[in-house]
């Protein structure tokens with residue numbers, strides 16, 4: 001069983017704020033220590049970026065490292081798969097102790113077809129992948145690159161097939177890039193349609209840009225440089241959380 005997802009607080013217009021340091025910005029040689037430190041400083045989840053050097057031009061960690069980390073941490077492992085074949089790694093990640101398995105829709109849909117695909121009908125390859133992730137005992141996250149239309153995700157959210165949508169606010173592949181507000185605007189479209197959906201943003205999120213993401217409706221915040229690169233990461237976590245909480249309407 002994966003660790004539980006946050007539940008909606010009565011009277012609030014969206015699910016609770018979840019702060020996820022991106023461990024891509026940590027010293028990988030000290031991953032266990034750094035992960036422990038993030039949780040002690042108030043982080044909710046650990047965001048683990050998995051890159052295969054093919055889907056994106058960078059290579060990071062895979063299931064073996066995540067399995068090693070699991071021996072040192074009971075935290076929620078939020079795994080973002082930037083890989084060409086997400087189906088290939090499902091069992092390995094489930095065994096390694098991943099809680100959330102977030103895949104890119106672009107890695108499942110044939111690239112030449114993305115523009116012409118319907119936003120009304122689910123694609124069988126995507127639903128099959130979602131079923132396999134769930135059967136393996138993980139929560140399901142779906143994500144998209146900044147240039148991919150958000151409407152392509154609608155069939156899976158409408159059908160209640162996914163637990164979280166990750167809106168990428170940079171081109172996936174590297175930490176330390178500039179936040180793209182036009183990509184973050186996809187959160188508004190999702191939040192208006194699904195008030196209780198977990199909506200995650202990732203890429204260039206810091207104390208200056210987080211309010212934009214939160215006003216658009218994001219409640220799950222990934223930050224690498226802004227937390228792990230801060231002189232006081234605990235303060236950075238609190239500041240990000242407070243900025244998001246401030247935008248949540250309490251009637």
Ligand SMILES: O=C(CO)[C@@H](O)[C@H](O)COP(=O)(O)O
Pocket residue numbers: 022024025047049080170171172173174175176177202203204205222223224225226
């Ligand atoms: O997935 C990615 C990059 O592809 C991110 O998780 C980055 O690691 C975020 O880093 P910052 O932009 O916050 O430095």
